[in-house]
Amino acid sequence: MTSFRNALRGNAFRSVFQFLDAHWRRQPARLAFIITAVLVSTTADVLTPLYSGRLVDAVARGAATDEVAWNAAIAAFLTLLALSGGAIVMRHIAFMGIIDLTLKMMSEIAADTFHRVQRFSTDWHANSFAGSTVRKITRGIWALDLLNDTLLVALLPSAVMLVGSALLLGWYWPTMGLIVAAGSIVYVALTVTLSLGYVAPAASLANAWDTRLGGALADAVSCNAVVKAFGAEGREDARLSRVIGKWRHRTRRTWVRGTINGTTQGAIMLVLRAAVIGFAVFLWSGGQATAGDIAFVLTAFFVLQGYLRDVGMHVRNVQRSVNDMEELVDIHSQPLGVEDVAGAQPIAIEEGSIEFENVTFHYVGHATPLYRDFSLSIRPGERVGLVGHSGSGKTTFVKLIQRLYDVTSGRILIDGQDIARVAQASLRSQVAIVQQEPILFHRSLAENIAYARPGASMAEIEEAARLASAHDFITALPKGYATLVGERGVKLSGGERQRVAIARAFLADAPVLIFDEATSSLDSESEVLIQEAMERLMVGRTTLVIAHRLSTVRALDRLLVFDRGRIVEEGDHVQLVRREGGIYRRLFERQALELTKGFA
Structure with a gap:
């Protein structure tokens, strides 16, 4: 089980870094500029301890009246100023570059993700909380900001400082260089191991519950009218409290593991400090190091220590950023569900004929098809009513025409054009629909x-x-x-x-109209007005009307009665109402009886 979790963790890091690399490659010149500036500024930090030691040696060599000592001190001093000034300028240039790099990446990723989410299938949206999706996107793009900063202006300088300091100290005292290099490698290796193998799994689980918390909040707030209608505020408080409890437990475990990780890093740093300073004192006691050399070693170690101490934080930031980004990256790895074929052209609908040719369709996860070898023709300008019990296939029928789902086999043609071969946006722009539950923008x-x-x-x-x-x-x-x-x-x-x-x-x-029980929410007076307007609008247009209230479809040209994905009855209102034992007649009589009871 542990190896499986580690494999998942490795996959998450790999996918996030591949995603990051793909976006870095869009700005190669800016990335190279940032890396160059960072390398130059860090090299200045590597050399600073060396010239600090030379300054101490010059001061210790003689009084200020000694011309040689004075010139050496001034040269070391000016070099230190130049190194510090150069480091500040190059670091400023690097940060200005990373601001532009990161903002462009964040903008592109936010736009690309929104573009993708908008084009995900109807099933994907039906199975996803809007609040959770928004949370994944916003959390992910802000994690990108931290990840860029950590990798380019934090970990990269740390690596340069580690290598540079070990080489410079090793040039003067090979054993000292070996101690610094070995100790630093052990420190970094243990830090990475603890962060990725110990802290990261807990952080990933905490993020999952953070997403659930966001989804639960959005679900309850968006359905507040229902909560109030049933006086269920206390019930929703209790439900959210359970989610918060889980979130708190998972988050506390992550924070505790992070604290243990930090304490372990501090202990390793203490051992490394003792080894470096102890060996420096040993060199001095044996006459192998001057006061300036000791100053050089101590300054180099304390600068390196600052970088190494921050490595632990940087690795934790990388781990946290990857955890925060993995759900965003996962959105980009998921298939759209319904995609345009390569080179799809806009559809041109003039007459509005609709043809189902041997269509078989079943929902994902359903073994039995809803439609099997289903064929049907609708003439241009024909007004067709779709009638039947709930779940009989009426709504799926119009969703297939809109290509909200792809058929398993067969074809759907509009004016002879296979809708699976044309651009989805152009298809839907020429099919006007009024849904049963209207949705408006704020x-x-x-x-x-x-x-x-x-x-x-x-x-x-x-x-x-x-x-x-x-x-x-x-x-x-x-x-x-x-x-x-x-x-x-x-x-x-x-x-x-x-x-x-x-x-x-x-x-x-539009040349094709779909009304999904468009008058269901209207009062009787408005319904009459709308039906008259619909009659005028239907003239010359192919119209599909899904109806539960049969008064809506009485005047239509043809009625199709659906039952379990099949058309079991077909004809106009008069023909179907006269059919003995027919489904339509039974539905009509039931509604007429209910209407009679309403007036009784």
């Missing part, structure tokens, strides 16, 4: 209506609203068409949201 009413055609004029927006019987209630609002509707349109009633959605479909003026 934008103005005018923007929501114009979403179907962004370039529409205000006059066109208002005309679409009139056709949908929405103009009157909109103009009665204090800000009229500029009114913000709230998240998912929560500030409007169900009937108002439905009419705005219908107005949006009217404005689209």
Whole structure:
């Protein structure tokens, strides 16, 4: 089990660094510029202890009146100033470069991820919390900021300082160089091992619960109306408390392991300090080192110690950044589900004929197909009603036409064009749909209506609203068409949201129309007005109407009665209502009886 977890951890690091490398390669010149600046500034730090030692030797050699000692001291002093000034300038240049590098990467990754999430399949969105998805993206791009800083302006200088100091000290005293090199390698190796093998697994689990916490919060807040309707505030508090408890436990374990890791690093550093300083004193006692040499060794070690002490923090930052980024990277590794074929061209719909040719389709995870060898033709301009019990296949039928799912086999043609071979965006832009549960953006009413055609004029927006019987209630609002509707349109009633959605479909003026029980949320008076408007809109357009209230489909050209993915009855209202023992007739009689009881 441990080896399996380690393999997963290795895969996470590999995938994150491959992702990072791919984005670094988009800015090779800027990356090279940053690395060069970092190398130059760190080299200055490596040489600083050497000239500090020479300054001490010059001072110890004689009084200021000694010209040789004075010149040596001034030369060492000026060199130290030059090294320090150069390091500051080059470090500033490196940081300015990394600002531009990171911001460009963050912008590109945020845009690319949004682009990808928008194009994921309907199933993916149905199985994902919106709050969790947002959390993964925002946490991931900010982790990128920390990871870039850590690798380029923290760990890279540390590595240069380690190698440079070991070589420089080894040049003067090989044994000293060996002690510094060996001790530093042991320190870094143990730090990496503890961070990746001990802290990282706990941090990954803590992040998973952090994501769940974000999802639970978003789920409860977005459904607050339901919570209030059932007086369930206490129940939701208890549910969130359980999630917070798990999150707290996992996070505490991560922090405790990080603390143990830091203490272990401190102990190793103490041993290394004792070895270096002890050997320096030994060299001095044997006459093999001057006061300046001791100053050189001590300064070099304390500068190196600062870098090494920070290595532990940097490795932890890398580990934490990878943990925070792995869910973002995973989004980029997932298949879109429904993808455009290479070279897909826009579809051109003029007449609006629809053809299902031997279509077989089943949902992922379902062994039995919903549709098997399903064939059907819908003529241009035909108005077709889809009727049947819930789960009979009506909604899936229209989703297949929109290509929200790909068929398992067979083809769906519109005006003779296979919809699997054309660009999805062009297909859906020419299929207007009014959903049973209308969804609006937290934008103005005018923007929501114009979403179907962004370039529409205000006059066109208002005309679409009139056709949908929405103009009157909109103009009665204090800000009229500029009114913000709230998240998912929560500030409007169900009937108002439905009419705005219908107005949006009217404005689209698409050759193919889909109404998914478009009048279900309307009062009787508005329903009559909308049905009249729908009648006018349907003229000359291919129209599919999913209906549970059969009054909506009585005047349509043809009705298709679905049952378990098959069309079991077909005809107009009059033909089907006369069929003895038919499903449509049974549904119609049941609704008529309920209506009669309502008036009794």
